[in-house]
Amino acid sequence: MSIMDKMMDKMVGRMSAEEKESMMLKMMPLMMKDVDMSEVMAKMMPEMLKSMNVLDIYNLLKKALPNLLKLITAIRENMPQATKDKLRKIAKEMMPLMCQKVMPTMMEGLTMDNMMPHMMKEMMPHALSHLLPKMSSNVRADFVSRITKVLEEKGNAGILGEKLPST
Numbered sequence: 001m002s003i004m005d006k007m008m009d010k011m012v013g014r015m016s017a018e019e020k021e022s023m024m025l026k027m028m029p030l031m032m033k034d035v036d037m038s039e040v041m042a043k044m045m046p047e048m049l050k051s052m053n054v055l056d057i058y059n060l061l062k063k064a065l066p067n068l069l070k071l072i073t074a075i076r077e078n079m080p081q082a083t084k085d086k087l088r089k090i091a092k093e094m095m096p097l098m099c100q101k102v103m104p105t106m107m108e109g110l111t112m113d114n115m116m117p118h119m120m121k122e123m124m125p126h127a128l129s130h131l132l133p134k135m136s137s138n139v140r141a142d143f144v145s146r147i148t149k150v151l152e153e154k155g156n157a158g159i160l161g162e163k164l165p166s167t
Contacts, residue, residue: 038090045094054115
């Protein structure tokens with residue numbers, strides 16, 4: 001470990017989360033000024049994603065999504081055209097890499113049969129609470145009727161002999 005690494009560990013270790021965030025907001029633009037992000041991201045992402053699995057990504061997105069739209073809008077409104085062009089280049093280069101090399105590692109051991117029930121259980125109540133109020137009353141009534149029918153027909157399938165967990 002270099003002297004600089006040791007100094008940074010001590011300095012950053014003593015900072016609060018707010019101080020770290022403030023420092024990043026000040027330092028990142030200076031550090032990234034002359035950096036070609038398309039090259040940096042192509043190097044960083046595969047290594048970062050190797051240690052993540054689908055559930056890690058799901059939990060990260062679940063935590064980040066409420067603020068994601070605001071962030072995307074702010075970025076899009078303030079981003080120079082040259083940067084937008086670089087991002088398109090990154091996306092074109094990264095997607096094939098993600099699909100061919102990273103995703104198979106992340107998906108190892110996970111199937112739709114064991115991943116989807118967990119995702120739906122977590123996402124469905126939240127999605128419904130946001131979507132139902134935006135539906136017209138006749139569309140909402142039809143949707144609720146269809147969902148209720150599915151729950152009545154399939155909701156108890158296979159658990160007749162099981163003791164249901166108390167909620």
